[in-house]
Amino acid sequence: MSSAWTVVVPGPFFGGFTYHLDRAGGPCPVPGVRVRVPFGQSERVAVVIEPVREKDEQETRPILEVLDEAPLLDERTLACLRWAAAYYHHPLGEVVFAALPKVLRGERRLEVEALSPTSAGRAALEEGAPRGERQREALSALAAAVAPVPVARLGPAAVRRRLVEKGWAEPTRITAPAEWPVPAEPGSEAAPTLNAEQQDAVEAVASAGDGFRAWLLHGVTGSGKTEVYLALIERELAAGRQVLVVVPEISLTPQLIDRFARRLAVRPAVLHSGLADGERLTAWRAVAAGTAGLVIGTRSAAFVPLARPGLIIVDEEHDAALKQQEGFLYHARDVLVWRARQLDVPIVLGSATPSLESLRHAWEGRYGHLRLTARASGARMPAIHCLDVRGQTMVAGLSPALLRAIERHLLAGGQVMLYLNRRGYAPSLVCHACGYVAGCPHCDAFLTWHRQIGRLRCHHCGFEQGVPADCPSCQAPLSVRGMGTEQLEDVLAARFPGFGIVRLDRDATAGKGVMADSLARIARGEARLVVGTQMLVKGHDFPGVTLVGVVNADQALFASDFRGPERFAQSLLQVAGRAGRAERPGEVLVQTHDPDHPVLRRLLAEDYEAVMAAQLAEREQAELPPTRFAGLIRADAPQADTARTFLEKVAEELRESSGEDLSVWGPVPAPLARRAGRYRFQLLLLARVRSTLHRALWQVDDSVGSRRLGGRLRWSIDVDPIDLA
């Protein structure tokens, strides 16, 4: 009889590897534990996936060591990881290791030193020994415990050493307990009385029972979605079940954690990449063990094991940050919907601007549709107006009408927020004499001028250079073209001195604590002007803001991606939602050269769902997602030919084998056709039926996997791509 196991290691391997256990005694591997195995000429840490039967030991190599006493990943989590690896066509080992906290990807054992009492120790205790109070305390604690006690709980080292020397206690090693503190003070803040829409939403979810059901909570900005979450979370915690809350951005976690902690009698466990490894490990284990009842995390928390799951919440479910854009290309929202079904618990997807995917599920009855149509505080939704900037004399990208509005709001005591989705000082430096534009030597892109640091920078590959004094080809002076947030900040600071200004973009908030500082300056009213990129769009609550200016709507309106209009509508409503959240009514001004653009018109005249319904009709017409299932195959190489011919061959094979059910578009150059010195091409696959798409993708995996790829070609599969760039 031999016993063998399939294990996975990180790396580009689609299957697992088989090893056997060649010694009797000692712990036996079970799925979800780590083992140390020989691998090629060296050794690796691997995770056991499943036992295999009838394997000849001669053919397999032995497991060297079992590293965990208990599985790190339970069976349901392992099943989810296996599904995700298959669905997203990504190597299982990569997926499994990505799901572990970093500390556990290596050999580190989850062990701590502990003591257990000996029979001599118990006898001594009964006879009134030891004399020393601290020794007696420690020994009593040992005798009272059902299992060995970690030394950290047993007083000073000298005391413990005495117990061992006297033969009253024995040192041993045990798996570190996964503990999670209960706050000393239960949540002190009272919940507001929910309004009718909020109550209906809570009631709908509650009355549907404990089992799987997906809900779309579509609530306008400030409508009190978080209060709905809180009410639902309270119910689950009271019933002894866990709640997992996933948000798209790290920067959204502190405010949510604060709010949850003030209200609920639990300390939320937090999981995001900004934590120290040790903190993350502690939180992860507490969730997996079920000692932590509430967990808030970013994307990767979608895979955390849950010991007693009750409810899953995805906030800002439309946000592209929920999709991982490199390596393992999963969408946390979609993974969580799958998981909710597997765990048989409800899932609530919340947003002021839901994705077309989720709206369609709601319209067609697959998801419950919960609507919050008014602001909870009673504040009115801001009025949105277009500013037609055709023929206007612009000052640094700002029309006279917008400048007047800024002045009016500042003088009336309001705060003003200006949204411009382009960082740096200017997106390009040009020569008016000869037409030279400073471009990246490695990408098909211009270099952005970052004036504060005096550098030209490529936003695609990170290339940097100094700023040339004049045109490198004709020596004429260079001038700036276009606007970035740095320039906007300069211009506004000069024009409205004394009002205080804060810039929120990736450059301005890079240092530790800078973001929090900036948000505090805005909250205290020290900064009355706020300039920023996409960062402004993300859920922050700025009650003093009365005017939001969208500096350049055209940039998004004319994006090449088929999701451009959807994204535009989402960003516009999200950034508009920052205005007038308190007593003072808000105003939103949108600068555009195309005030008659249908998306813009519909957004101003009707509502978000009307815009999205029109989008859905267009997508159906064009046979695009979400009415079709999509997969994108990307390839890049130092030579354009290598990447193109590779995809041409793939396309040809697919066209031969798949028939009419599958549309194969391309290959075409990627929107950014050259990046970091590599030429990029892509092939889009579309199918009416999910299984048709996956069959095609498996075929590609099989056929490419068996082929030798030369020319430093890289390729990848993106299932349900959200970004065609």
Ligand code: ADP
């Ligand atoms: P959202 O998550 O939809 O943006 P929040 O839950 O943050 O909305 O609520 C917006 C504001 O309204 C918050 O200041 C919140 O305290 C307040 N609020 C929410 N629900 C109520 C309610 N039922 N009564 C009074 N104020 C409320």
Ligand code: ZN
């Ligand atoms: Zn570049």
